[in-house]
Amino acid sequence: MKQLFFALIAFVAAGTVSAQITTITPGASAPTFALKNIDNKTVSFTDYPSAKGYIVVFTCNTCPVAKAYEDRIITLHTKYAPLGFPVIAINSNDPSLSTGDTFEQMQQRAKEKNFSFAYLYDEGQNTTNAYGARNTPHIFLVRHSSETNTIVYTGAIDNDPENNKSDKENFLEKAISAVMQDKTPEPAVTKAIGCSIKRKGS
Amino acid sequence: MAFCILFEKKVIMKSKKVLYTIMLLFFFSALNAQHITTTTIDQLYKRTTKSDTTFIINFWATWCAPCVEELPGFEKLSEAYKTDRIKVLLVSLDYTSQIEKALKPFIKKQNFQNEVLLLREDDQQAFIDKVDSSWSGALPATIFIRQDKKAFFEKTFTYVELVNTYKNFKQ
Numbered sequence: 001m002k003q004l005f006f007a008l009i010a011f012v013a014a015g016t017v018s019a020q021i022t023t024i025t026p027g028a029s030a031p032t033f034a035l036k037n038i039d040n041k042t043v044s045f046t047d048y049p050s051a052k053g054y055i056v057v058f059t060c061n062t063c064p065v066a067k068a069y070e071d072r073i074i075t076l077h078t079k080y081a082p083l084g085f086p087v088i089a090i091n092s093n094d095p096s097l098s099t100g101d102t103f104e105q106m107q108q109r110a111k112e113k114n115f116s117f118a119y120l121y122d123e124g125q126n127t128t129n130a131y132g133a134r135n136t137p138h139i140f141l142v143r144h145s146s147e148t149n150t151i152v153y154t155g156a157i158d159n160d161p162e163n164n165k166s167d168k169e170n171f172l173e174k175a176i177s178a179v180m181q182d183k184t185p186e187p188a189v190t191k192a193i194g195c196s197i198k199r200k201g202s
Numbered sequence: 203m204a205f206c207i208l209f210e211k212k213v214i215m216k217s218k219k220v221l222y223t224i225m226l227l228f229f230f231s232a233l234n235a236q237h238i239t240t241t242t243i244d245q246l247y248k249r250t251t252k253s254d255t256t257f258i259i260n261f262w263a264t265w266c267a268p269c270v271e272e273l274p275g276f277e278k279l280s281e282a283y284k285t286d287r288i289k290v291l292l293v294s295l296d297y298t299s300q301i302e303k304a305l306k307p308f309i310k311k312q313n314f315q316n317e318v319l320l321l322r323e324d325d326q327q328a329f330i331d332k333v334d335s336s337w338s339g340a341l342p343a344t345i346f347i348r349q350d351k352k353a354f355f356e357k358t359f360t361y362v363e364l365v366n367t368y369k370n371f372k373q
Contacts, residue, residue, distance in 0.1 A: 023338065062267075064266075065265070067289040109290035134338030134340050134356075135338050135339055135341075136338075138338075156326075159325075159326055159327070161297065162297050162298070162299060164299075187327075188329055189337045191326060191327055191337075191338065192326050192330075192331040192339050193263075193295055193326060193333070193339045193340075193341060194332070194338075194339055194340055194341070195266060195340065195341065196268060196340035196341060196342070196356070196357075196358065197340070
């Protein structure tokens with residue numbers, strides 16, 4: 001009976017967790033993580049001693065929108081890592097629900113696309129849930145100063161998933177420039193259509 | 203002179219032939235052409251007012267695998283509850299470049315009984331919030347609306363969940 005009671009509690013709790021994913025907002029401190037990279041080495045913020053900030057990208061191998069942004073993510077890293085803003089990509093899908101997102105498939109994708117940035121495996125989706133990433137690709141721009149890591153922008157890379165608009169707005173690049181000038185990004189939150197994250201228990 | 207008349211007649215005959223061909227082509231293309239009605243969020247909302255029908259508006263795209271998986275559930279629901287005042291609208295968020303390539307062939311293959319619409323909104327920020335301020339933009343998403351009552355879901359529905367949500371909403 002006691003066991004049944006606990007099982008019931010666990011069941012209800014699991015249901016609540018999946019239903020209440022809230023996205024962390026600008027101003028909040030960025031949750032730390034130590035996750036396995038595609039080269040099997042563990043990566044965290046402290047591995048980038050000269051960083052002024054981080055472009056944390058919750059993405060995956062399988063979402064067509066995320067794939068459409070891959071080349072733009074590669075360009076962002078090439079352009080901004082030397083300026084102190086490296087890309088840290090995190091695969092946010094549960095591989096048991098999305099079979100194209102296993103660690104091996106991540107390694108393969110990174111090789112195919114020649115990723116020069118970290119592409120991390122989020123076992124148990126704890127980091128994805130800590131940030132409250134909702135869809136792929138979902139960006140969290142982090143400002144690093146002395147000992148603090150603060151979220152300064154969340155949302156989309158730009159407003160042009162098909163990459164063909166003449167009046168494209170590069171939200172993320174604008175936010176990075178703002179941070180570089182010690183200003184607050186405006187807008188600090190954007191939204192875009194993307195793929196839902198394949199969460200365990202949802 | 204005689205030559206001129208003969209020449210003119212030939213030209214007229216030829217142009218008539220061209221005209222008939224064009225007409226025939228037009229007729230066949232009209233038969234073949236699939237027309238997808240476009241809509242804005244405001245237009246969708248406008249349809250739901252002044253009506254005691256329950257509108258179930260599903261936002262999907264051909265590139266979204268869980269959307270494609272749950273679509274038959276919406277077809278089944280409207281069929282099972284067809285005696286109710288229920289209207290299912292399947293609103294596609296496919297990109298413009300995919301309409302001919304992906305969306306039209308998909309609609310033809312699926313032969314949807316519910317109304318399929320194509321969303322025409324330029325500003326993602328604005329329309330996502332207009333649908334619901336809690337929506338992250340992840341697909342699929344569904345709203346249930348009856349007059350002033352509204353419920354929004356950013357999730358993939360199983361058929362059972364869909365039926366239960368509908369029954370709860372209807373009360």
